[in-house]
Amino acid sequence: MGINQIIEESTVAQIKELFDLDVDRSKIVTQKTNPSFKGDITVVVFPIVKLVKKAPQEIGDQLGQALVNSLTEISAYNVEKGFLNLIVADDYWLNSFYDIRKSDEFGFVSVEGADTVMIEFSSPNTNKPLHLGHVRNNLIGHSVAEIVKASGKKVIKVNLVNDRGIHICKSMLAWQRWGNDETPDSTGKKGDKLVGDYYVRFDKEYKVEIQQLVDGGMDKKQAEKEAPLMLEIQEMLRKWEDGDDATRSLWSMMNGWVYDGFKSTYSRMGVSFDKVYYESETYLLGKEIVEKGLKDSVLVQKDDGSVWSDLSADKLDDKLLLRSDGTSVYMTQDLGTAVQRFQDFSLYSMVYVVGNEQDYHFKVLFMILGKLGYNWAENMVHLSYGMVDLPSGKMKSREGTVVDADDLMEEMVETAKATSEELGKLDSFSDQEATELYEIIGLSALKYFILKVDPQKKMLFDPKESIDFNGNTGPFIQYTHARICSILDKANIAEKNQQEVLIDSDKLHQKERQLIITLSNYPGIIQEAASTFSPALIANYVYELAKDYNQFYQAVSILKEADQTLVEFRVSLSSSVSQVIKSSMRLLGIDVPRRM
């Protein structure tokens, strides 16, 4: 039980005792004491004033006295303008610290017998390389999966690759026509980049055709529909759906190139999946479900044969589920895929990491699933994250303003290298060690930069301004960890001994006390981050912890302390901090080096 809980429960009991009043626990508001006052936890007296009908100061005094008397955890109190500030006993914090030392994976909850959560993220198209938007998606997805796992749920990470459709045919057709049999091997180009080039090429040629038709007097919308290239890719898609050999093999070959490219991007980014779904294998799913829904009169059919879900009761537009020709749409396939996944894996819930441009889609998807009678629909989550904008606005592939994922990672690593060399820190490293370190530092700067922002908010990225390595950044946290490791190495105290260092509470330094308080917040932060799907909470937490440690490091000497017991205590405290830093950073998908 946390200290806030202890205080809240005891406050309820003391109010009963002192004023003979039954107060609901929810009326008791505790918060961290404002740093400009003395204390750790503050009970806000105002909500109680109305019930007790006495002056805030008087209530605060009586309550404070009663809490000090009844709780060994509370050593003193003061009352300031209706705020009862409680000072938590040093012994309580020391004991919390000893508990932390004893726990195996501090803050983590066992997943034994837990519910299973499926998390879908990444979901790229196979017609262009991954860009900054995907980077945010991937990093959030990976991190949320780690966090949810740490919070005590089983997690299955899945990717749904959009490998078919009219947009995929565009790059295929362009390559067929203008490709001259180019391959990744023949050009030395990464497969996803090569295919992406032809996607862009198609668009360019298509625009020329449209312009020609418009110049010839045709309406623009009509021109877009009737341009020869448009007609050709529609024909190509039909062939693909009919299983035409030539089309299918071209498709397989080009998708294969793309997958090779993705593989290296994912690998460098450090994300992976337990299962990869391909839309070419799932796009026909959902029809039976829709037909059953029609039979059960949950859905309606129009005269032309098309099937719809009537959402007017929920003040939304009707949603098409089957076209008049019987073919399905995106929504249909999502319905089918969801149902199949819940059956296959006995899921408790499902999280879709998808940008907020699809808010409406998921709202409707979950609503229709509910209408169709799947009661797990209420456990479905759309983890809707904001777009990454550039100073110039939205990224647009056709205008060449897209920030490429591979380029971005490479630049970060290059910057890490330049910074490290400038600081001259790595002189004792071998070339290979140094190269590995640049990778770890560069990627941490990037990942932390993205993950520290609340997923729900849109974020701004300025390619001209390089991402910082000082202050609230990944490298800063890594640096703190490396400093600790350096001390641990020099201390040369067996981990076993460290676990049992007890000190008198009057020797506890203010900064040590603060560190223990911050450490003991970790389990709560993990739970909160898991329930809100927010890696940003972990990022903010670990930054706080690193800052606290650096203050401690500055304020007291660790190895040069005369009192050997204190040396060992500080080393063990440092060790715990380094473990929690490492653990938090792992939840963010970020490595921490022992030296830097």
Add this chain to the structure above:
RNA sequence: GGUCGAGUAGCUCAGCUGGAUAGAGCAUCUGCCUUCUAAGCAGACGGUCCUAGGUUCGAAUCCUAGCUCGAUCACCA
């Protein structure tokens, strides 16, 4: 036009289940390396929390309206 989301320091972001004088980092300026890694620490400067009302003992936080920006509303995916 309907719906949804966002507007906090020069910049990037915290804080939002209502609580004390709204916090960090960057940038600018000032100190601290003969002492465990200065990618650090300490300090200064910097605010009509978009605006106007309302609820409340108390509002950046909740409600209403407006302004600005974004997304979305296809027999597209």
